[in-house]
Amino acid sequence: MEKLPKIGLPILIGVVLLIIVLAKSAVTLDSGHAGVLYETLSGGVDPEKAPLGPGFHVIAPWNRVIDYETRQQEVAEKMAVLSSNGLDIKLDASILYQPEVKSLGKLHNQKGEDYLSRVLQPAIRSAARSVVGRYTPEQLYSSKRDAIQEEIFEETKKLVEPQFIQLNDILIRDVTLPSTIKEAIERKLKQEQESLEYEFRLESARKEAEKVIIEAKGKAESNRILSASLTDKILQDKGIEATVKLSESPNSKTIIIGSGDSGLPIILGNQ
Template sequence: MERLPKIGLPILIAVVALIIILAKSVVTIDAGYAGVLYKLNGGVDPDSEPLGEGINFVAPWNSVIEYEVRQQEIPEKMSVLSSNGLDIQLDASVLYQPDVVNLAKLHKEKGRNYLNRVLQPAIRSAARSVVGRYTPEQLYSSKRDAIQEEIFMETKKIVESQYIQLNSVLIRDVTLPPTIKQAIERKLKQEQESLEYEFRLVTAQKEAEKVIIEAQGKADANRILSASLTDKILQDKGIEATVKLSESPNSKVIVIGSGDSGMPIILGNQ
């Protein structure tokens, strides 16, 4: 009886140790995350595949570093210079996520702080380079979409070789110095008014041309009609009209051959 506790204690210790080992060997990775395996005897293998969502079994002396692999957003407010040296404030959003396939390389070469080490410097460098090619007026109005696309493409060239997937760069706002903004707005207003005035002039000119064309057409028609109306045709028309009037029940007096060129004179009761 005295030997049972001595035998049971090592068994109990072994069971507890086994439970601890099993607990440390099971790693659960949440949805939207992936894991990088760190081996005690070798560190991170850059060619290893990431551990996926759910339960993963690893040796208890190794560890797992988790990364969020869903698309993420960082807001960026940058001060950059335009082509003529004016200070421009850009308010942008950067949509990105780590390259899951190369997650081990990202961790080994850049670490979990890759956002500050790689992505933010890249977006700022690209923004300075792109904005420096445009005037404040282009930034404020017509070229914003083109600038946004150029910043995206230049940033992508920098980060895609460093295991970061850049999805989009969105320019939310461009802030100019107040005096420059007011000057641009006045210029745009004047240009709009000038376009409206030119439109009215073109419209008036087209209306005038239309009236001239219609008048010319009428004049040509009258000239052709006058040339075709001979005395014989007029007499025939007069006779036709006389016959129709003679058939009318209205009171009238028709004097045949009493008008010019022998045309009838019609005397009614009106």
């Protein structure tokens, strides 16, 4: 150190201090993240100031940046709720959410970094209890699951959106009922399916019988009309037409005119 010029030592110290200050002042945010600037000398986070985006930032060394992930995130939630008739139901759900980027300052000031446990999870539990309480176990297990999922989503959304959280979806992965109730529902559903199949077979047989009756009636009506139209005069005319055609045939034959029934000719021959 004694060999350093007198002016060189202050420069060296200044460079070291500058490096330390830059190290404390430099902040890098990854893609899918945003930063809330906490200004120590200005009373904390300004909720109206836009958050810092991904990339490299230099801030005053006495300030700090709170890093928030802004991409869609998923959290699994297992809930115990009651059906409309008071039975214990367990729901296994996935919540897809993300913070509102433009409102990160407000979210930080009002809810903090642990907004998931403070806002989102209590909201979905409350919505699930409210929605499931309107339905029977059978509806939860079978026909109404999609409707229930949508209702839970809509009610949760109403609760969290005013608190600067964007709710993207809620997926009900599983509904667990007491085993005795589940078995009873499955037996009932099986019986209903068998009953529907039996009714379908009966309906098919009824339609086939109606088809046969309609065809028979049509055939009988056709025969009636045909019989009514075949008068003696028509038969005689047809017989004469046939006699003329036969007489033109090269086959040997004997035709006795007016000797048959109703005056029709009698045809004698080898063919």
